[in-house]
Amino acid sequence: MATPVNEAFTQSGWLHEPKLDGYRVLAFVVEGKVTLRSRHGLDLTAAFPDVAADLATQPVQPLVLDGEIVVVEDGRPSFNALQNRARLKLKRQIADAQQRLPAIFYAFDILHIAGINVRGSTYEQRRRYLAQYLHPQTHLQLVPAEADGIALYDACVAMGLEGTIAKRADSIYESGQRSAAWLKMKTVQSGEFVIGGFTTGEGQRGKSDSFGALLVGYWQDGELRYAGQVGTGFNDKTLAQIRERLAPLVVSKPPFNTKPVSRRPVIWVRPEVVAEVRYYEWTPAGHLRHPVFLRMRDDIDTHVVIGRPDA
Secondary structure, three states: OEEOOOOHHHHHHHHEEEEOOOOEEEEEOOEEEEEEEEOOOOHHHHOHHHHHHHHHHOOOOOOOEEEEEEEEOOEEEEEHHHHHHHOOOOOHHHHHHHHOOOOEEEEEEEEEOOOOOOOOOOHHHHHHHHHHOOOEEEEEEEOOOOHHHHHHHHHHHOOOOOOEEEEEOOOOOOOOOOOEEEEEEEOOEEEEEEEEEEEEOHHHHOOOOOOOOEEEEEEEEEEEEEEEEEEOOHHHHHHHHHHHHHHHHHEOOEEEEEOOOOOOOEEEEEOOOOEEEOEEEEOOOOOOEEEEEEEOOOOOOOOOOOOHOOO
């Protein structure tokens, strides 16, 4: 996993990739059988048969790839379209979605090839293995890597992409670690937070299928620390979807280590849902300043939201 930093850079010994707005996935390919697993072990194979079909035809197997599944809408990756595809269960719906919103697996690393573990090889060497052995297809592509990190970042900003990832050329693959050899630079400052409750709404948001603001936090020392209320960034559709998602999780007591103060009544929920939030900075009291809801993160387990995103 990559460590967040504030500014893009160009420096000898580093390569830079575009940061794509999708699901981080490990692809296992063995004798034509494909398994797609999310960062937290969820099996996504059935949701993306177009990706699995292209991986199954790879000429060199067995193969383990690390990459990002994205769905492109209006010329750029759409996380909302991706989540809508991932939620589909019926084969007919999935087949229809393949035509309207095709998915692409962008491979950026290789862990095993033909039975050989290459995680101990350098990133530069692993990029060469990818270029040599990966056979790109409609739903399978290789993420580009550039030496000029500043130029790539500027291009990503212009294209509306999420940012860039810098990787040290001589670094090995550190499984399950947040490494200083991989650095991420986002075009906006954002982080994942656990939802612990929501306030009742006012005015138009006073309806039963709506709410006023989300109360969010993060895990630290085994406790859910309160980070603030998020009351903007929603539309009528997301308000209803989130309210429906939280309805079965309602509990009588706050899940936070200390009860947050709110001017509106709060409905508490079990901390089982993660939201991504954009914010300006942290206040001295440890709360988010000017937070804005970006989206739900179905691909992230609540228990991995540990510590402040900027820590």
